[in-house]
Amino acid sequence: MANMRVHELAKELNISSKAITDMLSNADKKYTAMSGLGESEINSVKSKFTKAAGNTANKSGPKKAEEKQVKSEENKNIKAQDKTGNKSEQNTQDTKAANTSKDVDKKHISQVYFPQNSQKTDSRDRNNNRDNNQNRNNRDGYRNDRNNGGYRNDRNNDRNGSYQNRDNNGQNRDGYRNDRNNGGYRNDRNNDRNGSYQNRDNNSQNRDGYRNDRNNGGYRNDRNNDRNSGYQNRDNNGQNRDGYRNDRNNGGYRNDRNNDRNGGYQNRDNNGQNRDGYRNDRNNGGYRNDRNNDRNGGYQNRDNNGQNGGRSGRDGQGFSGQRRNDRGSSAPKDDFIFETKPDSRRPDSRKNDSRKNDRKKDNEAKENLKFANSKLEKKPAPKQEKKEEETIKQLILPDSLTIKELADKMKVQPSAIVKKLFLQGKVVTINQEVDYDTAEEIALEFNCICDHEVKVDVIAELLKEDEESEDDMVARPPVVCVMGHVDHGKTSLLDAIRETHVTAKESGGITQKIGAYMVDVDGQKITFLDTPGHEAFTAMRMRGAQATDIAILVVAADDGVMPQTIEAINHAKAAGVEIIVAVNKIDKPNANIEKVKQELTEYELIAEDWGGSTTFVPVSAHTKEGIDELLEMILLTAEVNELKANPNRKARGIVIEAELDKGRGPVATILVQKGTLRVGDAVAAGSCYGKIRAMIDDTGRRVKEATPSMPVEILGLNDVPNAGEIIMATESEKEARNIADTFIAEGKKKLLDDTKHKVSLDALFEQIQAGNMKELDLIIKADVQGSVEAVKQSLVKLSNEEVIVKVIHGGVGNINESDVVLASASNAIIIGFNVKPDNQARIVAEREKVDLRLYSVIYNAIEDVEAALKGMLEPIYEEKIIGHAEIRQIFKASGVGNIAGAIVTEGRITKDSIVRITRDKEQIYEGPIATLKHFKDDVKEVKGGSECGMVFENFGQIQEGDLVEAHIMVEVPR
Numbered sequence: 001m002a003n004m005r006v007h008e009l010a011k012e013l014n015i016s017s018k019a020i021t022d023m024l025s026n027a028d029k030k031y032t033a034m035s036g037l038g039e040s041e042i043n044s045v046k047s048k049f050t051k052a053a054g055n056t057a058n059k060s061g062p063k064k065a066e067e068k069q070v071k072s073e074e075n076k077n078i079k080a081q082d083k084t085g086n087k088s089e090q091n092t093q094d095t096k097a098a099n100t101s102k103d104v105d106k107k108h109i110s111q112v113y114f115p116q117n118s119q120k121t122d123s124r125d126r127n128n129n130r131d132n133n134q135n136r137n138n139r140d141g142y143r144n145d146r147n148n149g150g151y152r153n154d155r156n157n158d159r160n161g162s163y164q165n166r167d168n169n170g171q172n173r174d175g176y177r178n179d180r181n182n183g184g185y186r187n188d189r190n191n192d193r194n195g196s197y198q199n200r201d202n203n204s205q206n207r208d209g210y211r212n213d214r215n216n217g218g219y220r221n222d223r224n225n226d227r228n229s230g231y232q233n234r235d236n237n238g239q240n241r242d243g244y245r246n247d248r249n250n251g252g253y254r255n256d257r258n259n260d261r262n263g264g265y266q267n268r269d270n271n272g273q274n275r276d277g278y279r280n281d282r283n284n285g286g287y288r289n290d291r292n293n294d295r296n297g298g299y300q301n302r303d304n305n306g307q308n309g310g311r312s313g314r315d316g317q318g319f320s321g322q323r324r325n326d327r328g329s330s331a332p333k334d335d336f337i338f339e340t341k342p343d344s345r346r347p348d349s350r351k352n353d354s355r356k357n358d359r360k361k362d363n364e365a366k367e368n369l370k371f372a373n374s375k376l377e378k379k380p381a382p383k384q385e386k387k388e389e390e391t392i393k394q395l396i397l398p399d400s401l402t403i404k405e406l407a408d409k410m411k412v413q414p415s416a417i418v419k420k421l422f423l424q425g426k427v428v429t430i431n432q433e434v435d436y437d438t439a440e441e442i443a444l445e446f447n448c449i450c451d452h453e454v455k456v457d458v459i460a461e462l463l464k465e466d467e468e469s470e471d472d473m474v475a476r477p478p479v480v481c482v483m484g485h486v487d488h489g490k491t492s493l494l495d496a497i498r499e500t501h502v503t504a505k506e507s508g509g510i511t512q513k514i515g516a517y518m519v520d521v522d523g524q525k526i527t528f529l530d531t532p533g534h535e536a537f538t539a540m541r542m543r544g545a546q547a548t549d550i551a552i553l554v555v556a557a558d559d560g561v562m563p564q565t566i567e568a569i570n571h572a573k574a575a576g577v578e579i580i581v582a583v584n585k586i587d588k589p590n591a592n593i594e595k596v597k598q599e600l601t602e603y604e605l606i607a608e609d610w611g612g613s614t615t616f617v618p619v620s621a622h623t624k625e626g627i628d629e630l631l632e633m634i635l636l637t638a639e640v641n642e643l644k645a646n647p648n649r650k651a652r653g654i655v656i657e658a659e660l661d662k663g664r665g666p667v668a669t670i671l672v673q674k675g676t677l678r679v680g681d682a683v684a685a686g687s688c689y690g691k692i693r694a695m696i697d698d699t700g701r702r703v704k705e706a707t708p709s710m711p712v713e714i715l716g717l718n719d720v721p722n723a724g725e726i727i728m729a730t731e732s733e734k735e736a737r738n739i740a741d742t743f744i745a746e747g748k749k750k751l752l753d754d755t756k757h758k759v760s761l762d763a764l765f766e767q768i769q770a771g772n773m774k775e776l777d778l779i780i781k782a783d784v785q786g787s788v789e790a791v792k793q794s795l796v797k798l799s800n801e802e803v804i805v806k807v808i809h810g811g812v813g814n815i816n817e818s819d820v821v822l823a824s825a826s827n828a829i830i831i832g833f834n835v836k837p838d839n840q841a842r843i844v845a846e847r848e849k850v851d852l853r854l855y856s857v858i859y860n861a862i863e864d865v866e867a868a869l870k871g872m873l874e875p876i877y878e879e880k881i882i883g884h885a886e887i888r889q890i891f892k893a894s895g896v897g898n899i900a901g902a903i904v905t906e907g908r909i910t911k912d913s914i915v916r917i918t919r920d921k922e923q924i925y926e927g928p929i930a931t932l933k934h935f936k937d938d939v940k941e942v943k944g945g946s947e948c949g950m951v952f953e954n955f956g957q958i959q960e961g962d963l964v965e966a967h968i969m970v971e972v973p974r
């Protein structure tokens with residue numbers, strides 16, 4: 001009653017504020033509309049104006065007079081009840097009738113809780129809140145209903161068209177009941193509309209037990225909308241006999257609905273019936289929405305939700321979206337009207353995602369989660385409330401994002417996040433990247449509920465293919481590329497093969513040369529790619545497709561292994577391609593085949609006659625010696641590798657090279673890898689699409705179709721595709737266009753993502769954490785071979801059992817484009833010692849985001865890599881004892897168990913420490929501390945010499961004199 005303002009009282013009494021201020025003001029004190037009033041002042045005002053109001057009511061008409069009479073009747077009833085501690089059933093009904101009639105006119109208050117507004121609640125309670133759960137039927141027990149600083153609205157809207165309604169809300173026998181609603185909002189409704197007999201609605205019946213309902217700092221909305229048009233409805237919500245029930249909703253939002261609509265007989269709905277058992281439902285810091293929508297059109301429905309004898313249902317700190325829809329089938333569904341709409345603020349997508357919400361901390365969100373139930377709103381809420389009401393957002397967050405990006409998503413200032421975290425002792429910058437879990441925790445603080453973004457690689461999805469049946473597969477020609485050091489005879493060898501195996505008659509003269517061609521070896525075909533080796537391996541691996549089956553490594557017998565030989569080996573190895581060594585120029589007098597074999601052993605290419613498995617074929621491009629053997633070996637290798645493809649399907653291939661021809665438009669040389677490509681087919685190749693207008697084979701002839709491993713030039717694309725793009729035939733040109741559009745849209749995104757995931761020494765640690773990267777690939781370039789070796793050996797030595805440092809390529813000379821392309825394809829880092837990247841390499845490195853590091857002191861290079869590697873190592877944790885305590889006293893607390901009253905004898909005890917309890921030098925417990933208190937306060941740490949109270953997780957068998965040793969796990973530097 002106390003602490004009302006004048007204008008509020010005036011409003012209630014339907015008089016002007018001035019009338020009150022005039023009445024109360026005197027020489028000592030002047031009252032204004034905003035003046036606060038004490039109980040005595042309110043009473044004197046009321047006694048004066050009630051009479052007047054009564055008179056006015058009489059004047060204003062019979063209806064109002066009737067209302068007033070009901071009101072005064074009601075007051076009398078309540079007073080009588082207060083005196084006797086009980087009241088007659090007739091009185092109950094009268095009171096309800098009064099309530100009901102009042103409710104019709106009564107405006108609702110927006111169900112929003114704001115801690116800052118809690119002081120205003122008194123007036124609301126007085127005006128709008130009528131709590132019919134006063135200690136009725138409380139026998140020999142204790143009941144404590146608190147509504148501290150919050151708003152409580154309990155309604156029992158019982159409309160009964162008939163006899164014997166008994167509504168015992170809060171019946172409590174021989175037990176203890178403690179309902180608390182601290183600082184929060186509670187709205188319990190029991191809307192029972194009964195068209196018939198014997199409705200018994202026992203909400204929160206509690207016998208001989210202990211019940212503790214808490215709703216701390218949050219919002220609770222329990223609804224029991226029971227509409228019964230039949231007989232004998234018994235709805236026992238929260239019936240609890242002889243047991244213990246503890247429902248908590250700490251700092252969160254709880255919305256329990258029991259919408260029972262029964263068109264028939266004998267419905268018994270026991271929600272949460274708990275006999276002789278223990279029930280503990282918790283919803284800490286989170287959101288809980290339990291719905292039981294039972295619609296029964298028939299007879300004898302018995303729905304026992306949550307009936308248990310010893311049940312602990314926990315919704316640990318999270319959100320639990322549980323729905324239960326039981327629909328009786330004995331009557332047509334159409335008989336029932338859907339009146340309750342799902343909460344608009346709770347999209348279905350959020351349901352069942354408990355994993356993320358599991359991390360919510362107790363009460364963390366309580367100050368921030370503000371909920372509204374706009375549905376019940378009739379009276380316009382204060383502006384501020386409405387504004388807050390709209391702040392609950394749902395976000396979809398990626399694996400990681402910066403504080404700024406998060407702020408943008410939440411539509412708050414980045415500085416607000418920084419400040420909030422700072423107050424929690426975390427120092428962050430707006431550009432700092434946080435992972436999903438951290439972002440989710442932050443978002444919760446800002447009333448945002450998060451979902452983890454499901455990443456779909458749209459391009460990969462587009463390019464995905466169904467597994468093909470082995471039965472449809474037929475052998476296809478191998479695709480081969482030629483690699484080697486400059487001047488070792490690559491071109492000469494390819495020409496020699498062409499000359500010997502592509503006849504002028506067949507081709508009508510080799511008038512035109514495309515990037516690939518096929519040769520015929522006794523009826524068997526081989527496809528040669530005429531592109532520089534590294535391109536064949538790297539650019540073409542862009543989409544994960546592998547163009548080449550076999551690499552021919554050309555090594556001049558008179559020159560031996562040279563830098564580009566090594567580079568070629570590394571490229572081929574990185575691509576996982578089979579290598580056949582062609583030792584060329586054997587016609588030369590100074591040719592030394594054995595020397596080549598010997599040198600290549602260093603690179604794990606050991607000739608078969610040297611006990612290895614690599615095929616070496618001595619050849620001469622000049623004399624054509626060994627060419628046939630080489631081709632034979634290629635075919636043999638192909639056979640061993642069982643190269644197959646299904647020609648009877650839509651074609652799919654890879655773009656080898658493409659250009660814009662002045663006369664013909666975009667021209668692409670493609671290699672068909674699967675299926676058969678035909679003129680007229682609609683195709684998509686990366687961001688390009690079109691309909692094949694014409695196809696030209698490697699001999700310059702127009703062809704109508706191209707089968708697997710066949711290279712062809714195609715005309716008809718709308719643009720020039722990139723080399724390495726996958727080309728695929730589609731059902732229609734429209735589909736092809738759609739694919740191309742998707743590529744364009746996704747291309748940018750993917751490029752950014754790829755860039756993000758490129759390895760760099762700086763971000764190595766994060767990348768390892770994200771993807772468990774366990775191998776660091778390096779390319780080393782130096783001015784002299786000695787340095788290459790020195791750097792290589794020093795860095796490789798940094799490997800340990802957890803991370804392997806691998807030098808995938810090392811060479812003398814400036815860093816060139818090929819090095820960068822290899823680094824890009826292999827996700828490697830380039831270390832340059834006393835060398836520079838050439839211009840092209842610099843451009844490509846920038847474009848491909850390859851980490852390119854230049855040093856002039858070897859030690860610096862080693863130091864950098866070592867530092868990055870340390871980040872790669874999984875941290876080692878070590879136990880560190882931080883304090884000791886002695887238990888001096890045991891306190892027992894119901895619901896909590898034994899509390900150890902202890903003194904910290906040494907060091908400190910922290911809430912997050914792990915403790916070992918010993919008794920007579922024998923360890924009796926090891927585990928976390930559930931609660932740490934200093935006097936009555938929950939604390940994070942208790943220092944030496946101080947007393948503390950401790951509760952141990954799942955362990956209560958403590959005794960006086962037990963010793964507690966606390967430790968934490970700390971990361972040990974390597």
Ligand SMILES: Nc1nc2c(ncn2[C@@H]2O[C@H](COP(=O)(O)OP(=O)(O)OP(=O)(O)O)[C@@H](O)[C@H]2O)c(=O)[nH]1
Nearest residue numbers: 485486487488489490491492584585588620621622
């Ligand atoms: N004696 C002899 N000379 C050869 C042979 N193969 C190639 N040559 C010569 O070696 C030189 C280089 O040959 P190319 O075929 O141009 O070598 P390449 O590896 O293609 O060279 P780049 O295209 O510059 O990388 C030419 O002068 C060829 O005539 C061979 O089998 N025997």
